[in-house]
Amino acid sequence: MESGDERPYRSHTKPACNPCRRRKSRCKLEPQTAACLMCRAHGTECTFPNGQARATPQKRSSTVTAPTIPHPAVRTPIAPPQEHAVGTSAQFSGLIQGQNDQDTPLSLEADDDNPHILGPAVTGDTHILADYLSNIPGGQGIREIRPVEPGSSSSPVIFTKVQKRPLGLLVGSSPALEKLQTIEKLVEPFGPRLIDLYLNKVNPCLPLLDERSFRAQYMNARDRISPALLACLYAHMLTYWQHDPVLSRERCPDVRFVWNLAIEAACAELHASPGISTIKAILLDIGGRPTTSIIGNGVRLGSAVALCHSLGLNRNPLPWDIPPAEKHLRMKIWWSVLLHDRWLSHAYGTPPHIRRSQYDVPLPIPDYLSDWDQNSRANAVFIELMNLTDVLDCCLEHVYSIRSTQVPPRNLELELNKWIDSLTGDIRKIIIRGSNLAIPGATNLRLAYLAIRLLLRRIDLDREKRSPDSNPEQMANRVMEARRTAEDIVVLVQELGEAQLSDFWMPVVAFTFSATVTFLIRCALETERAAGLAQSGSLRMANDLLVSLRSHQKNLSWDLADICLAQHSEVIERLLSSEPPANKADETSVEPLVPDMTFLQDLFPSTWDILQIM
Template sequence: MDDERPYRSHTKPACIPCRRRKSRCKFEPHTEACLMCRAHGTECTFPNGRAKATHKRPSTETLPRIPHPAVRTQPLNDPMVASPQLPSQIPNLDTPLSLEADDDNPHIVGPVVTGDSHVLADYLSNISGQGMREIRPVEPGSSSSPVIFTKVQKRPLGLTVNSNPAMKNLETIEKLVEPWGTHLIELYLKKVNPCLPLLDESSFRAQYMNSRHRISPALLANLYAQSLTHWRHDPVLSRERCPDSRFVWNLAIEASYSELHASAGISTVKSLLLDVGGRPTTSMTGNGVRLSSAISLCHSLGLNRNPLPWDIPQAEKHLRMKIWWSVLIHDRWSSLTYGTPPHIRRSQYDVPLPIPEYLSDWEYNRAANSVFIELMNLTEVLDHCLEHVYNIRLEGQGPARNLELELNRWVDSLVGDIRKVIIRGSNLDIPGASNLRLAYLATRLLLRRIDLDKERKAQDPSSEVMANRTMEARRTAEDIVVLVQELGETQLGDFWLPVAAFTFSSTVTFLIRCALETEQTAGLAESASLRMANDFLESLRSHQRTSGWDLADICLAQHSEIVEKLLNSPPPVMNSESNAEQHFMHDMAFVDDLFPSIWDTLQSI
């Protein structure tokens, strides 16, 4: 059947259900029912009786799947992957919730009116055979509330269908990365997706080779841009000239914004998350705006709801949860490093934490997926810490949660190689392990600084307790320094969250503060904390010079000059306490703005 049949043509009219819905009646090759009838589960009939078919949603038990080992061993450009027989083996992802229709989006109805909508949907179904699209729990004894979706228009009024700036930007990017576009996608699926699963690998591979025109241009543009980070670490690409990553990123960001304006949907969420997770980081404000847009879309599309009890294909349940997990990770870790409250509250979502059964690629990405699962569990611990940090109204509340106990419980739950990563700092060759260890140390340093801040604010602070708190926090900062010093080429080219760059910067800031507050009596040149900060900067400088490690850029730009000046400053004159303080403040005035608060609010680079 013709895929380009004109809408409501007299020669090829729309089916009867689409005419009732006043929706576009569009067919795909080798299908008996149109897209909208397949989405709504209605009978696709025509006035002249030329076609009649009933689309049935496949059950989760019979959903066909591609054997992962076979797909994993074949690159994207392997002719076997693009063979005509492959699409028949691929699960159909055009399900009612993830369907990226031309004109409409599924929009979740709020819980206040859901009950009313169910009554209306049942009534309309009884009298006309139609009704509203709704998802009801199917698991026996499920306590999940029924969920209902309505159709909302994606495209603003007056915007033509053919207006697609994102496609133009994608075409430019594909020209810049020729002939390595397919290789970059393969690189992303190998290096990044196992550590932070955002795509269903098998279905995306098949769609990329057989129906690339159906993939969001903004999504593809951001995939190419993010993969450029690993260009120099790939044995094939490292011998080739890498395109200008900043120019490519600007095109990808423009594509995301244009799609957000013109036809926002689930693919837009993915492209925004790829953008926020991209390196190098150049703007906290821009990342915050795009992340908040992605979170708003997630709530609109119902991605914050647990889909496991829903009557939808298993593959789609897992894909929806993967997107939400990625949103949570970016929201909470950027909140820690950017100094802004997280957008998502724990009470407003019920998506379960990841386990191996929810990760379709577990069998051949076992090590990387294990790291991801523990990163997600650690992110939940971090959320409790952030609730304390950003809680403005402390009066009238119950006893504070024991944050140290929460972190220790997580550590105690670890087993095998992941436990060695956290306890001993070994086994860092596991994909994503270095990023996980840094995330753990950053959380531990946050707890140490919370305790230190409490002691400072105490009515009668103990000097001994204060000294002990300071040493504990400095020892955690030293662990971060040692981690970075011991990174090899494998770890430098591994997966890292981009907010790691700000963790390095805040660690150096804390060490400088320790030097100024506790070690300036004999002169800052003799300060152990300041020497540690200088060694840290030297390691970052070495990684930047030898491997082009972009995560070192922000810390070096912010602190290199400051640490050098402090190390070269003369010791204070000790004639009297007042004179020493005046001499020091006169020479060190340039550090006045370095410590606005304990959270080290950083400026955008």
């Protein structure tokens, strides 16, 4: 058979090799080569329909070393696709050059262009067009990823190139880099230590970066990492500055000033050149502490979700013909977006951005976490946190449902109990007994579980009040169940030690404390006011929570205590010092809420007022 690139794809006289036929990719032979271009890229045996092998099997393990896949922030230009080539990951990643090639970029991010996923309605049309163009010499190929798993029912995923940078914006301008340089001056010479602290302490609990590749890129080609990503990473870790034995002896930079610079860098990159690294920077921003911008977090999360949809991160990449490392990194980003979307919705009281029917990325399992052997305990907690977040999604569907449907509501209590019943080992002890809290991320998981339990109790209580068949005994039982859950939260906070306070926390769990105190005040006013609020067990419980939070704030500057203390300290103090009703008439005229206690209107600030002064 002649070698050359003139052979048309699917020619009957010069058919494509068997691997290219399975991949549905362009089979191209070059002069002086025995194997086609795609088989050399994939390390497969190049055989043709007549059964004759054209090349010795080219195993990657024996001939080349698989390169370290760098972090998605890498700004390495993607190698231009070969002429007429269509439809495999070689188009995106370029060919493997050899053992020392450590700069092979992830396949779906480039300097100047972004891959924009096409809607399902036009995928079939574009698929036919891609096949036609591949048969025309000089035809323009279309980026296309097709499932390669046998029996896969997933449809082809089509990407088209779109320009990142707005028209008229100077290529050399980089406001994000200017912000990063200022931050690096503020944290030097401890920038590398902050990176180590993140990769060792936070990333195992919420995997977002590939540790090995990011370390290599940070050490050898730092200038090719997204400035916004690095800026937000430095700002994110300032919360842990005081807990590091080396950093705690040094003066910490002004956290708020650094955060403002980092947010400006992320917004600048979102405008100038949005990509996968921009999503990571936004996630570090939203997950950063302390929380001071409710509206800003919601807006930036919405931008991250929109960018995820544009880049196809909501699609299951497992059946795609792309490197496994890239599949797992895409999934990690989506898990983090999903996690923040659900919990911010629960904390802020706004509907989530992501709907369950619009993504098919599977939940994490050990096989999808590249650092499992190194961080198995923390990763196991993360896996169950994601499973618990899926339960929370069911609750949010109920809470934010505006239009009534004929579909019976899901049994939310059953969904939570099924999750608990699936737990084993140390994770089960964290949830059932509240023990084993020394595992990284365990205390955050425990509090997240109690927050969902309290939410379910409040849903049941409200449903009971609206029910025409409600009776006082059933209502009293609902209140006691909810108070018991609130008490579990109080006990958890009371038992926190320095190790737990310096551990990984989602910043939105701070709103669980405020919700708990507000609910206990409600219980006191609805059920215990007649006997005098000073004797209320619910108020004493709320006060115990505030005392513990104040201690953690004073001793270890625990920022998660700030919002609850600022909102409720004076309220609880005034309620505990209030006088009991003067006569029986007052006892019989108790309202379910508190309109007659006018001082509460002044003492209860808006839920977000405190964030304006932090």
